[in-house]
Amino acid sequence: MSLFDIEKEDLYTELFLRPLRKCKDYKPKFGESLNEQGVSLDGFLKMYGADPFYSWIGLDSGLMYAAHKAAGGMTSVYRQIGIGCELIFREVLVDTTQYAARQWAHWSYTAKTSEGKDKTLSLDGRLELNQIANVPLKERLIKWMHEYCNELSIKQFPQNGVVFEVRQGYKSKDSKRQNADIDNATVAWANGYLPIFAIFSSQIDSSIVLRYRNNRCGIMVGSLSEDPGVSIFAFCKNILGYDLADFFKRNSPKIKDEVFSILNALLDAK
Secondary structure (H helix, E strand, C coil): CCHHHHHHHHHHHHHHHHHHHHHHHCCCCCCCCCCCCCCCHHHHHHHHHCCHHHHHHCCCCHHHHHHHHHHHHHHHHHHHHHHHHHHHHHHHHHHHHCCCCHHHHCEEEEEECCCCCEEEEEECEEEEHHHCCCHHHHHHHHHHHHHHHHHCCCCCCCCCEEEEEEECCECCCCHHHHHHHHHHHHHHHHCCEEEEEEECCCCECHHHHHHHHHCCCEEEECCCCCCCCCEHHHHHHHHHCCCHHHHHHHCHHHHHHHHHHHHHHHHCCC
């Protein structure tokens, strides 16, 4: 591995782990919106101890605090893993495409709210065909796009490229989220982009995949399939030219140590 590769390896690892480290200091808020730092164990015991009903039934306990901390902390862990996935994936896009400017790895658009105000919505990554300096990658990508559009029975070719919504996993069946995703995909198509949902975990309900594909949305998941139309890892390796799966395998011990440290902190009542 060259010095450049080692430096990039360290950067990718740090990009993934940096958001996660925030979880170590997580404290539940218990509805205390004025306390952005969360409630400490002592504060919780005082608050619940002063509540007649909760104190009568024994909820003013360090164990109850630990349960709240773990439950909220797990949500935070998943959220921060998602941010880490977004950061590392976008960095891979910048490095492999050889973009002249990092801005090409982002994509956003402006929409109207129900109150008539403007709001900016953004997706997590972009492959802008006219800005890709890596010619072999561009050729592979165009071929892949044609094949993917054929799979989705889409005759229209997205002239500008591909935009990505990156997530660590997709266990929810929240229809509101799905509708928002499909709205984003509609805008992407209107702007000449193929919308792809890149899910790093392999866990996603098959009915969600079917609904998205029926609405002209591509989905790639974190499977070990060699098909770059199915697996985000195969796409990174075979189309972008960077083996992201191998990166995670190589750095698994370091990442696991950090994650275990975070989980231990969350499961500690203090």
